[in-house]
Amino acid sequence: MSERAWFRSLYWRIAIGFVAFLAALMVVQGAVTVWFLARSSDAIAGRSTLDLAALVASDLGTAWSVDENLDVEAYLREHYGSHWRPVALVLPDGRVLLSQPGAEVPPLLRETALRRLIRSALRPGAGAGPGAGPGPGRGGRQGMGPGAGLGPGRPAAFYPVVVQDRVRAMVLVPPNAPLAVIIRQVAPVGLAIAALLVLIGTMFASVFIFRPAHKRLGQLEEAAKRLGTGDATARAPESGGDEIAAVARAFNRMAADLSARADALQTADHDRRQLLADVSHELMTPLTAIRGYLETLAMAELALNADTRQRYLGIVREETARLERLIGDLMDLARLEAGGGALVRTEMPVDELFRRVIERHERDAGLKHVTLTSRITPPSITVHVDPVRMEQAIQNLAANALRHTGSGGSIELVAGVGPDTTLLSVRDTGEGIPAAHIGHVFDRFYKADNSRAGDQRGSGLGLSIVKAIVERHGGRITVRSQEGLETVFEIELPRQPPSMPAAASASTGGD
Numbered sequence: 001m002s003e004r005a006w007f008r009s010l011y012w013r014i015a016i017g018f019v020a021f022l023a024a025l026m027v028v029q030g031a032v033t034v035w036f037l038a039r040s041s042d043a044i045a046g047r048s049t050l051d052l053a054a055l056v057a058s059d060l061g062t063a064w065s066v067d068e069n070l071d072v073e074a075y076l077r078e079h080y081g082s083h084w085r086p087v088a089l090v091l092p093d094g095r096v097l098l099s100q101p102g103a104e105v106p107p108l109l110r111e112t113a114l115r116r117l118i119r120s121a122l123r124p125g126a127g128a129g130p131g132a133g134p135g136p137g138r139g140g141r142q143g144m145g146p147g148a149g150l151g152p153g154r155p156a157a158f159y160p161v162v163v164q165d166r167v168r169a170m171v172l173v174p175p176n177a178p179l180a181v182i183i184r185q186v187a188p189v190g191l192a193i194a195a196l197l198v199l200i201g202t203m204f205a206s207v208f209i210f211r212p213a214h215k216r217l218g219q220l221e222e223a224a225k226r227l228g229t230g231d232a233t234a235r236a237p238e239s240g241g242d243e244i245a246a247v248a249r250a251f252n253r254m255a256a257d258l259s260a261r262a263d264a265l266q267t268a269d270h271d272r273r274q275l276l277a278d279v280s281h282e283l284m285t286p287l288t289a290i291r292g293y294l295e296t297l298a299m300a301e302l303a304l305n306a307d308t309r310q311r312y313l314g315i316v317r318e319e320t321a322r323l324e325r326l327i328g329d330l331m332d333l334a335r336l337e338a339g340g341g342a343l344v345r346t347e348m349p350v351d352e353l354f355r356r357v358i359e360r361h362e363r364d365a366g367l368k369h370v371t372l373t374s375r376i377t378p379p380s381i382t383v384h385v386d387p388v389r390m391e392q393a394i395q396n397l398a399a400n401a402l403r404h405t406g407s408g409g410s411i412e413l414v415a416g417v418g419p420d421t422t423l424l425s426v427r428d429t430g431e432g433i434p435a436a437h438i439g440h441v442f443d444r445f446y447k448a449d450n451s452r453a454g455d456q457r458g459s460g461l462g463l464s465i466v467k468a469i470v471e472r473h474g475g476r477i478t479v480r481s482q483e484g485l486e487t488v489f490e491i492e493l494p495r496q497p498p499s500m501p502a503a504a505s506a507s508t509g510g511d
Contacts, residue, residue, distance in 0.1 A: 049157035117170035286319035329461040336468035343386035371410040396462040405430035432483035
């Protein structure tokens with residue numbers, strides 16, 4: 001199996017997808033944070049520090065006028081503690097009151113605000129009202145009254161608090177909000193946005209990254225459960241080229257193999273039961289006949305003449321011989337199908353093989369007036385076989401042909417060569433085999449004609465033994481027949497048989 005491409009791997013697809021998801025999430029979150037901070041900065045910049053200082057000074061002056069004992073620090077924190085910019089109030093005694101606990105005022109700004117406060121308080125007409133005193137520009141240059149200054153960029157702002165025409169304090173708005181204040185203001189909203197983005201991102205990751213794999217694993221689990229409950233048709237979807245698809249394909253191969261094995265076991269069990277029934281039937285027939293005649297011969301009160309007694313004993317001998325042949329064939333077939341009895345191969349001329357078969361059956365063929373001949377083309381054909389076993393196979397085919405060929409018929413043993421095989425055929429002009437039965441002729445105890453079910457000339461295992469012998473030689477046997485005209489059994493043997501270890505020849509078995 002070729003190595004799977006890395007981009008088809010579920011591991012890399014999830015890893016890359018998750019990294020891409022995190023990167024996209026960080027980009028989105030960064031963009032939202034920048035937008036939020038920019039928006040907040042714009043909101044802060046929308047009002048100048050001087051305007052804010054003037055607003056606070058006016059508000060405090062009004063509140064102080066109403067309540068002379070006003071807790072200025074508490075008022076300042078209550079009304080301006082949540083503002084983006086911290087606000088400081090510098091008193092004449094040098095104290096600095098802050099609207100936000102975390103805020104700090106640099107010493108230089110504190111001193112500047114204190115000097116401005118003192119000068120504003122000493123300047124004649126300072127308490128003439130909101131419009132009194134120099135304007136912002138003039139105050140900035142002279143260090144008196146309202147104004148802004150100290151440094152480039154966004155400056156700090158100063159504005160006096162006037163109560164009953166008297167300067168009571170100086171409002172100071174620093175140029176920049178402290179980091180702690182910014183974090184405290186931005187953190188709740190930022191955390192809420194981050195949590196929302198993580199939640200949305202997790203949902204997208206679950207749907208587009210992990211859910212497809214989870215679904216396919218669920219299908220694989222369901223197929224495994226169905227297979228475990230005995231559903232041999234259970235299969236998992238094999239779509240895709242990743243690890244899950246590979247596991248699904250392996251599972252399906254395993255399921256198909258288990259199904260095939262289950263079918264094979266069921267077929268074997270059926271064949272075993274059928275074989276037991278057939279063997280019992282075939283053994284019972286001669287045993288019943290033997291027991292019946294022996295019981296008859298043993299009856300003292302039954303007077304049997306010598307001819308009748310000899311006839312009964314002859315039947316017992318025939319049934320005993322039939323029983324012996326049947327048991328021998330069963331043992332022979334069992335050894336062949338189990339692989340027992342290793343073949344001893346040698347180079348054997350086909351004309352010698354056919355001569356032995358003809359010599360054995362020519363007497364029976366003559367009694368039935370059946371012609372038994374052979375034809376070998378070319379005459380020098382040889383086969384690399386176990387001579388004993390291959391002769392047994394041809395003998396069984398010839399005996400089977402002789403049983404089903406009537407008087408005046410003919411049987412021909414034919415040999416030829418193919419591209420890579422040697423062909424051995426047994427042809428007869430007998431009654432033929434019906435098309436409905438031709439596929440079962442190699443089955444154990446199978447007889448195409450039910451009227452011959454009790455035929456004592458064969459055990460019903462001859463063709464099964466032939467098939468087992470041919471397959472042990474690496475060949476195959478086929479049959480074709482035209483009912484009432486001819487039947488041809490053809491054996492194909494490989495020209496170069498596979499090497500097999502030498503061993504003692506297995507015992508022979510007859511038809």
